[in-house]
Structures are given as C-alpha cells and as structure tokens.
Amino acid sequence: MIRHFTVGFSRILVGTLFIFSGLIKANDPLGFSYKLEEYWVEFGMNWEWLISLGVPLAVFLCVLEIVLGVATLVGYKMKIVSRLLLLLMAFFTVLTFASAVFGLVKSCGCFGDAIPLTPWQSFIKDVILIILVVVLFGDGEKIKPYANRYWETAFVVFPTVLMAYAAYLVDWQFPLYYTLAILGFGFITYLANLRFGPLWTVIISLISALWFSIHVIDHLPMRDFRPYAVGKNIPDQMQLPEGAKPDIYRNTFLYKNLTTGKVEEFDDSNYPWDDENYEFVDRETVLIEKGDEAKITDLSIMDVDGYNLTEDILNDPDPVLLVISYNVLKAGSRNIKDLSKLVKQCNAKGFSAVGLSASDPTMVDEFKSANDLEIPFYATDEITLKTIVRSNPGLVLLEGGTVKAKWHVNDVPTFEELTGN
Numbered sequence: 001m002i003r004h005f006t007v008g009f010s011r012i013l014v015g016t017l018f019i020f021s022g023l024i025k026a027n028d029p030l031g032f033s034y035k036l037e038e039y040w041v042e043f044g045m046n047w048e049w050l051i052s053l054g055v056p057l058a059v060f061l062c063v064l065e066i067v068l069g070v071a072t073l074v075g076y077k078m079k080i081v082s083r084l085l086l087l088l089m090a091f092f093t094v095l096t097f098a099s100a101v102f103g104l105v106k107s108c109g110c111f112g113d114a115i116p117l118t119p120w121q122s123f124i125k126d127v128i129l130i131i132l133v134v135v136l137f138g139d140g141e142k143i144k145p146y147a148n149r150y151w152e153t154a155f156v157v158f159p160t161v162l163m164a165y166a167a168y169l170v171d172w173q174f175p176l177y178y179t180l181a182i183l184g185f186g187f188i189t190y191l192a193n194l195r196f197g198p199l200w201t202v203i204i205s206l207i208s209a210l211w212f213s214i215h216v217i218d219h220l221p222m223r224d225f226r227p228y229a230v231g232k233n234i235p236d237q238m239q240l241p242e243g244a245k246p247d248i249y250r251n252t253f254l255y256k257n258l259t260t261g262k263v264e265e266f267d268d269s270n271y272p273w274d275d276e277n278y279e280f281v282d283r284e285t286v287l288i289e290k291g292d293e294a295k296i297t298d299l300s301i302m303d304v305d306g307y308n309l310t311e312d313i314l315n316d317p318d319p320v321l322l323v324i325s326y327n328v329l330k331a332g333s334r335n336i337k338d339l340s341k342l343v344k345q346c347n348a349k350g351f352s353a354v355g356l357s358a359s360d361p362t363m364v365d366e367f368k369s370a371n372d373l374e375i376p377f378y379a380t381d382e383i384t385l386k387t388i389v390r391s392n393p394g395l396v397l398l399e400g401g402t403v404k405a406k407w408h409v410n411d412v413p414t415f416e417e418l419t420g421n
Contacts (some may be wrong), residue, residue, distance in 0.1 A: 002364065004240055006135055007136065007139045007142075007143065008151070008154065008155075010132040010135040010136050010249070011072050011073060011143070011155065012073070012131075012154070012155060012158045012159055012162070013132055013162075014069070014072055014085065014129065014132050014133060014136065015069045015070070015071070015072035015073035015155075015159060016073070016158075016159040016162045016163055016166075016179070017129065018065045018066070018068055018069030018072065018085075019065070019066055019069035019073075019159075019163070019175070019179055019199060020069075020163060020166045020175050021065055022062050022063070022064075022065030022069060022209065023062070023066060023174065023175045023178060023209075023212075024061035024114050024115075024170070024175070025058070025065070026063065026066065026209060026212055026213045027172075027174075027212075027215055027216060027221050027222055027223055028060075028113070028216065028221045029055060029058045029059050029062060029125065029213050029216065030058075030217060030226075030386075030390045031113065031221075031390065032054045032058040032061070032062065032141050032226065032385075033054035033057070033058035034054075034386060035237035036054055036057060036058055037051055037054050038269055039095060039099070040319045042099070043098070054215065059210070059213045059214070059217075059349075061088075062209065063131050063206065063209040063210050063213060064084075064088065064364075065088070066205055066209040067202060067205050067206050067209065068081055068084055068088070070182055070183075070186075070201060070202055070205040070206075071202050072085070072136070073155050073156075073183060073186075073196045074145055074155070074183070074186045074201050074202065075143045075144055075145040075155070075198070076198040076199065076201070076202050078136065078139075078143035078144075078252060081136075082133065082136045082137040083137065085133045085136065085137075086130070086133050086134070086137050086203045089126060089130040089133050090130070092126055093123065093126040093127065093130055096119055096122040096123040096126050096127075097123050099119040099122075099123075099280075100118075100119035100120045100122075100123045107310060109414055113225035113226050114170040114172070114223075114225045115169070115170065117206040120290060134231055145190070145197075145198035151175075152187070152190070153209060154185075155183070156184065156186075156187050159179060159183060160176070160180050160183065161176055162177060163176045163179040163180075166175065170223075172222075174222060174223065175204060178208070180230070181273055182201060182204065182205050182208075183201075185200075185201055185204065186198060186201035189201065192298065204317075216390075217390075218408070218410055219354075219408045219410060219411060220390055220391065220394075220406060220407075220408050220411075221390060221391070222388060224406075226387055226388075226398040227295040227296050228296075228388045228389070228396070228403055229389060229403065229404050230404065230405060230406055231402070231403065232252075232402070232403050233401050233402045234296060234299065234314055234398075234401045234402070234403065235314050235315070235401040235402075236295045236401075237295040238294050238295075238296045238297070238299065239249070239294055240292060240293075240294050241292075241333065243290040244291065245291040245292045246291040246292075247287060247289070247290060248287070248288055248289040248291065248299040249285050249286065249287055249288065250267070250286045250396040251265070251267065251283060251284070251285050251287050252265055252267065252270050252283070252284040252285075252286075253266045253267070253268075253271035253280070253282075253283050254266075254280075254281040254282045254283070254284070255263070255271065255272055255278040255279060255281060256278065256279045256280075256281050257277065257278060258277050258278065258279055259277055261265075263281055264278075268284050291405070297382070298381055299380070299381075299384055299385050300381065300384075301313055301356065301378045301379070302378060302379045302380075303376075303378050303379075304361055304379075306327070309378055313345075313354065313398070314398070315400070315401060315403040316352065316398070316400070317350060317399070317400050318399070319351065319352065319397060319398065319399045319404070319419075320352045320353070320354065320397075320398045320399070321342075321346055321351065321352065321353040321354075321395060321396075321397055321398075321418065322353075322354060322355075322356055322388075322398060323339070323343065323353065323354070323356070323373065323375060323393055323395060324355070324356045324357070324385050324388060324389050324391075324392075324393060324394045324395070325354040325355070325356075325357045325358065325359070325360065325367070325385075325392055325393040325394075326358050326359075326382045326385035326386050326392055327357075327359055327382065327392065328357055328359045328363050328364055328366075328367035329359065329363060329369065330392055331392050331393050331409075332391075332392060332393070332409050333371075334409060334410060335409050335410055335411075335412045336371050336393075336409070338412040339371070339373070339393065339395075339409065339412050340371055340372040340373055340416060342412055342413070342414070342418065343373055343374060343375055344372075344374060345415040346375075346415070346418075347374055347375070351415075351418070351419070353375045354375055354376055354377070354378060355368075355373065355375050355376065355377035355378070356377065356378055356379075356380045356385060357377050357378075357380070357385070358379065358381060358382035358385060361377075361379075364377045389406055389408075390408075391407075391409050392409070393409050394406065394407065394408060394409060395407040395409075395412065395413070
C-alpha cells in the first residue's frame with residue numbers, strides 16, 4: 001500500500017511539474033534557446049551547427065516535457081515514458097551540477113523568466129525529481145492507464161490543484177486551463193470506455209504544445225515575465241526599490257609602520273588614517289554578501305559619437321516607437337514593407353521613431369537602405385535587445401519610459417493602431 005501511494009505521489013508531482021515547466025518554456029522558446037546557447041558557449045560547445053539548432057531544439061525539449069508530463073499523469077506507456085524521463089533528468093542534472101560547481105550560468109532557465117532559480121537551487125530540484133523518476137522507473141511496467149476509477153480521479157484532481165497554485169505564483173492562468181482541459185479530456189474518454197482514450201490524450205497534448213510553441217515564436221509570448229513587459233516602467237526598474245539590501249563588502253587597509261617598517265592590516269573600524277607613524281600602502285575590498293539588484297541594469301542607448309541617449313528616450317513624455325533589431329543580418333524580411341510604411345507615416349505625422357541595434361553601423365546603414373527605413377539607429381547591447389522583445393525586428397511603444405505596447409514583425413500595426421495605443 002505504501003509503495004502504491006509512493007508511486008502515485010511521484011506520478012502526480014513529476015507529471016504536474018513537467019507540464020508546468022514545459023509550458024513556461026514553451027511560452028518563450030526563443031528565450032529558452034538563448035539560455036541553451038549560453039550553456040553551449042560556457043561549456044565550450046559553441047559550434048555553429050549546434051547554435052543554429054537552438055530554436056528547434058528548444059521547441060523539442062519544451063514539447064517533450066509537456067507530453068511526458070501528460071503521459072505520466074494518464075499512465076500511458078510508462079515503461080518507455082519513465083526511461084525518457086530518466087534520460088531527460090540525467091541530462092538536465094549534469095548541466096545544472098556543472099553550472100553550479102563552476103559558476104558558469106547564473107540562472108538555469110528551468111522555469112524561464114517566471115521563476116528564476118540559481119544553479120544550486122535548480123540542481124537540488126533536479127536531484128529530488130530524479131529520485132521521484134527512479135521510483136516511476138522501478139514500477140514502469142506496472143502502471144496502467146486508469147487502472148481504478150476512484151483511484152484515477154486523484155490524477156485529475158490533485159494535478160489541477162497543484163497547477164492552480166503554480167499558476168497563482170506566476171500570475172498566469174493558462175497552465176491551469178491547459179492541464180484541466182487535457183486531463184479532463186482523458187478522464188472523459190475513460191468514462192466513455194474509449195479504448196484509445198489515453199493515446200489520444202497524449203497526441204492532443206503533443207499537437208497543442210507544438211502549435212503553442214510555434215505560435216508564440218511567430219508572434220510574441222502569451223505572458224511576458226521580463227522587466228520590459230507591457231505596462232512596466234523602465235526607469236523605475238533601473239532603480240533599487242526603497243529598503244533594498246545593499247552589497248556588503250569587507251575592507252582591509254594596509255599601512256606601513258614607520259617605526260618598525262612592517263606592513264600591518266586594519267579594518268574599517270581601526271585603520272590609522274590620522275596617525276603620522278603610519279603610511280598608507282593599499283586597500284583590499286572583498287564582496288562578502290551580494291545585495292539586491294535593480295531589475296534592469298544593462299540598458300544603454302548610444303549614438304555613433306558615443307553620446308548616451310538613454311535618459312532622453314526614456315524620459316520623453318511623448319510616445320516613442322522603438323524599432324529593434326539585435327542583429328540586422330539575422331532580421332526577418334516578412335512584413336518589412338509594412339514596417340517601412342509605418343515608419344514613413346510616423347515621420348510624416350511627427351511621431352517619434354528610432355531604431356536600436358547591436359550591429360556594426362555600416363551594416364545598420366545597409367539594412368536601413370535596403371528596407372527603406374528612414375529613422376536614426378542607435379547602439380544597444382545585443383542581449384538587452386533580445387530581452388526587450390522576442391522578435392527581430394520587433395516594435396516597442398514607449399511613453400514616459402513605460403512600455404505601452406509590443407509587436408512582432410509579423411504583426412506590424414497600422415499607424416491608427418499605433419496611435420490608438
């Protein structure tokens with residue numbers, strides 16, 4: 001009985017967590033691909049062919065997590081599923097362990113930007129999960145879909161409750177609705193005694209997860225967890241909030257005793273700054289405890305002459321349209337004519353529009369000329385631009401430093417839609 005309960009508990013926790021984790025990352029496959037690229041670079045695997053597979057690989061892993069989570073909860077093909085879970089967890093555990101030990105990646109990306117975890121937190125999470133997966137691996141052949149009507153209701157009710165809590169934590173209800181719809185469909189097919197109900201439940205989860213991942217790539221994430229989300233004020237997030245914890249440093253002062261000739265060490269409380277018998281030699285400062293950081297620390301907008309325009313743009317009380325292309329050589333050409341038309345209308349109507357890119361100025365000029373974009377372009381860090389909008393090019397409407405709207409290049413607005421925002 002205890003083993004039966006342990007296996008059931010493991011199924012509920014593993015299945016729910018895999019669906020949640022997969023949906024969070026599937027909401028932003030581009031962001032997940034950037035995180036994978038960060039791992040490849042840090043581990044010395046920044047091969048061009050591997051980097052080029054970043055987005056397809058990110059989508060594959062997101063969809064795989066969701067499908068394995070659904071299969072675990074409905075008990076479908078658990079012998080195969082448990083082995084795949086074990087392989088996937090082994091892969092992620094090795095990554096997070098190496099990252100934690102060597103300090104390679106600051107945030108693991110397990111739950112995207114919704115729940116940032118340190119590498120050590122992620123490693124501990126992976127260890128707990130791999131233990132639960134081993135439990136499923138040991139009983140994989142014994143787990144069958146909907147073996148008992150009353151017992152199997154637990155695999156609908158409890159995952160839904162857990163997902164409701166997770167959705168509340170990240171303030172995004174879609175994971176709850178998705179889980180309830182998929183598990184509800186599976187349970188209804190079971191009550192209707194449909195033979196292929198579990199199979200169709202897994203297939204529907206595969207199709208829906210794949211469609212969702214591709215949809216947000218072609219448009220924008222359904223839920224933006226980044227500090228540049230619509231409604232966020234950028235200048236406010238560049239400042240530490242009141243009561244924030246500062247960095248704590250330890251200072252060691254080295255002074256030479258002129259009488260003995262020895263160099264002595266002192267701290268902040270007793271260094272002899274006013275003693276004529278001591279001569280200052282050096283000061284060593286060591287960070288002993290990291291404090292809070294502002295949510296945005298890396299936004300800088302520079303013109304070709306090196307003048308910093310960040311405050312000018314962020315503090316402009318009038319609307320400003322940002323045309324963002326982190327790399328003009330990788331910019332998509334779809335709807336670029338609509339973008340050019342919008343820019344021309346902005347210029348004609350006196351509506352401010354500027355471009356931001358991390359590319360070489362010569363390349364930017366060629367990009368502007370080729371696509372008839374009559375706006376000035378300024379330099380901004382590539383990673384920052386990737387964070388601001390998941391589209392290349394992408395559009396962001398600012399007003400007083402507040403993000404009013406965002407558009408993917410596939411959804412370029414008309415001038416009327418732009419001014420309506």
